[in-house]
Amino acid sequence: MGEFEELILLIVAIMNGKAYGISIIEELENRTGRSAAIGAIQTVLKRMEDKGWVTSDFGEATKERGGKRKRYYNITVTGQKKLAQNRETRNNLWDAIPKLGWNYGTV
């Protein structure tokens, strides 16, 4: 799983059923300060759907969307497992850093 994929999957999990294209972009920007284009987000969402990490369903159509429906994304159990696995790998790597050779707070 790439870093960007992991971020988007985390945002989808955080939004708990309310994640769709534009809302994911806004949430990503609010939480990480990173901006992303619609094309990039859509490509990642489609890829994750193919891998079975998220599922999607059409929601309501709104006026500001020109009458087009939203597509809501939800994290699946496979997606949750994948995130947990990634977290564990990172934690193990953090735990493996020797304490003496690590100066917290200094550069």
Added chain:
Amino acid sequence: MEQFENTPPNWALALLRFIVHPEFQEEIEGDLLEKYESDLQKDGLKAAQRRFYTGLFSVVKPSLIFNLNHTTMKPRNGLVLVFIILVVMTASVAPFLPGFTNNRFSHGISQFAQNIGYIGMAFIPFGLIWLIIEIRNKKGQKLNRWTNGYYPSWLVIAPILLFLPLKISLTIIGDQPFDLLPFAIIISVVAFFIYRIQKLKGKKDYKFNPAPLYIVLIPVIALLTSKFALERAAVFSREKAILKTEPLIAAIEKYKTERGEYPEKLEELEGEYIPEIPRINPQNTIPYHYEKGKGSFQLSFEQLWHWNATEVVVYNTSGQKGIKGNYENHPTEHTNWWYYFAD
């Protein structure tokens, strides 16, 4: 359906609908419009339009245009395609493959492969249209005669059906040769498409049809192989055969200096002037043609690779730069050497 007042330019929306695969159109268009509306309220028209165009540009991605991940092609069809492409490429360069002799047989195989490229070129535009229809079909969509490939099949078959009577008329009226090979290819393509059309008639559920992929890829590969592999192989082989003659030409000239005239046959040189007469091919089976003229001589050899001609490479000391009534001559980098293509 209620629309909000300020929308992006119609051409931009039309372009968006054209670019994005039908399966993603609603959601992506909705996202872009929502963003446009929000940008319009916050930052004004110019910023909203600029960001809309950036968003539009960002969706130009193969996965969003073609939905390739959902294009279901049987693995068997992919393997057949790869196999055909490899056969066409190998057949095209057959005259210069190690172990093959540059003869009528390998030339015939190569001509066949090259003809696939030239004849197939006529079908590429139709193949492309069909391929776009095929790739942009949605899973589970109801098919009509355009989307199930029925009409596209006819688009491919129509030019062949028009070409066939024309070819026959030219043979009868114009006394032109009726080429068997292109005719055989045309007949097989027609037979294939009649079979496809029959099959597509009752097709109701969408499943990727690889026929247009064959129509587009095979001629393109055949042409590229001919241009970039076969022509280069021919140049390489010509150069090699020319360089091989250097000791032979030196021996002929030495013979002339010592005896006052050129030899009648190359065999007269063997032993005293040259240990062994070089031959054209690596297997040492094909001799160079030698001809004695008035105060000059000519060495030549043939290469069989061109799709409708024989390449004749000539060394001539009389200053002659062509054969009477023959085709355009091409110079080589070597003095007195040139080549031309003959029927």
